[in-house]
Amino acid sequence: MKTTFKLRNIALLVATTLTAGAAVAESPLEKALAVPGAKPNIPVTQVKEGFDKTFIDEANAAFGNFHMQMGGDHALYYTLNMTKFLPAELAMPHGEVSVLKRNINDSLNDLTFTMGDGSESVSMEQYIHDEKTRVQGIMILKGGEVVYEAFPGMNPEDSHIWASVAKSSVGTLLTMLEVEGKVDMSKSVTEYVPELKGTEWDNVIMLDAMNMASGLDISENAENTLNPRSVFQRMLSADFNVVNADGVIEDEMKVLRDVLPLEGEPSGEVARYSSTVTKVLGVAIENITQQPYTEVFEERIWSKIGARASAQINVTPAGHAMAYGTVNSRLDDLARYGLLFTPSWDKVAKEQVVSNEVLEKMQKGGNHEAYMAGDFTDHSWVKASFGKDMPIYNTHQWDAAWEDGALFKHGNLYQSIYVDPARDVVGVAFSTSPVYLTPDLVPGYLREAAKQLADK
Structure with missing residues (x-):
């Protein structure tokens, strides 16, 4: 194995x-x-x-x-x-496919932005066609219309892994449940995941878990990533149904019971990136709704957007969705999902799926102090793309939120989703890029495109 x-x-x-x-x-x-x-x-x-x-x-x-x-x-x-x-x-599409009209703006090929080190980027066209970047597909929509698209490394009909972009759907679904009164974000995680009662998870409230400020030793830092016996690595071995460092296949929920607290770091004070938190929140969604995650995702999101194809959600041996990363879909369907967070939601949906209240909770639900104290700003793509336009915090499973209400989520191998309700812009991208070759600049292009398209 x-x-x-x-x-x-x-x-x-x-x-x-x-x-x-x-x-x-x-x-x-x-x-x-x-x-x-x-x-x-x-x-x-x-x-x-x-x-x-x-x-x-x-x-x-x-x-x-x-x-x-x-x-x-x-x-x-x-x-x-x-x-x-x-x-x-499979989260299946329902009804007719929603039409994404094209209104291509060729001037976006020449788009540049000021990078974190103060230098000017190359043009977007040059960047996405540079072999080192390994960008496979990118789409930008303004007012619900596609104004830019390119597929240098995939076919438009291909399905591609979202990686951690998938975490945004976990945050969105939980916020919907909160607005409906089915979740109290001030309660302990174990109120909704009783499988973890009697462990350090008792000391983590749902809001802190949503914002990845658990105070637990489960972050994806170099130490935990290199240590095959860390809870993080053991969780992944269990989810992928392979032997761990000790030669056994573990029960995924039992692994999560072994978390330890970070000394001198109570829950809520420091935001540290963690797929382990998202794994637990996905289980919470299943327990709250008494439905498999994929069914919830289909019922509340995928069935509403006029998707062209199914979303494929990989599952663990216990049947839990790997909602922290292995959701797969077409790029245009990811764009349709992104439109739900903008005023142009009606271009793909017959009802407002992401209500104003849900959106506002996500936009305003972060903690600036915890964000600045944590590791989110350490990632190379944050420094390169947003160094001169830094987010104010991470929030509700999104990596970045700005004062103007825009939200961004990044995924490993350089996946992107950027939603900007105020400017009515969505940007999405798929890639298969090793992060050690070059920082990801796509996030910077997406945000700059939104500003220029809205002329502000």
């Missing part, structure tokens, strides 16, 4: 590896990069041409979470075919 390895920020591992001296040869990162197919050697455009059987057979044999998240050649196959490797449930 293959071991798994989730990687939010490979750049941290690169730094660790390079300073490890004699231990470099034994590092998980070095071993992973030495596996054939782990490095990006073939052009991203190969996806559109397809892969031969020898390549597919090699990718099948090498599959593993860590191998996928290297962003190499095999990852180009994995990110479009996750349902081949992990069990999945």
Whole structure:
């Protein structure tokens, strides 16, 4: 059985590896990069041409979470075919497909923005077609119309992994349940996930979990990512149904009971990125609704947007949705989902799915002090794209929120969703990029496009 390895920020591992001296040869990162197919050697455009059987057979044999998240050649196959490797449930589209009208603005090809270091970026067209970036698809919508789209590394009909962009749907669904009076964000997480009662989760309230300020040792820092016995890594091994570092397959919920608190860091004070928190919140949604997560997602979101195809949501051995990362869909359907957060929701839906109250709770639900004290601002894409226009906090499973109400969520291998209700702009992107090659600038282009399209 293959071991798994989730990687939010490979750049941290690169730094660790390079300073490890004699231990470099034994590092998980070095071993992973030495596996054939782990490095990006073939052009991203190969996806559109397809892969031969020898390549597919090699990718099948090498599959593993860590191998996928290297962003190499095999990852180009994995990110479009996750349902081949992990069990999945389908959130089905309902009714007629909503039409996304085109009103292409070619001037956006020349779009640039001031990066975090003060320098000017290259044009958006140059960036997304640069082989180092490995951008596969990007769409920008203004007023519900597509004003920019390009598919340099995938076909429009392909399904692609959302990665952590999927966390935004967990935050959205829980906020809907809160507005309906089915969740009290001031109560303990274990009120809704009783499987974890009697553990440190008792001391974490739902709002702090929503904002990833749990006070628990479950962040995706270099130490936990490198440690195969961390709760974070053990959770992933259990979810992927593979043996852990001790050679056994663990029960996923029992693993979550082993969390430890961070010394001197009460819940709510420091925001630290954690897929483990999102995993628990996904289980909370299932317990509150008494439905599988995929059914809730379909009923409340996917069935409402006139999606062109299903969303595929991978599930764990216990049947819990891997809602922290392995949701898969077409790019245009991700854009339809994004429109739900804007005044142009009626271009895809017959009813306002994300109410004004739900949206406002997400926009205003963060904690600036916890955000600044935590690790969200450490990511290279934040510094590169938003260094001169920093968000005020993370909130409700979104990575970034601004004073103007815009929200952004990033995903590993560089997935993006940007929603800007005030400017009525949505931006989405898929990619398969190793983060150690270059910082992701797509978030910066999406925000700058919104400003220019709205002329403010």
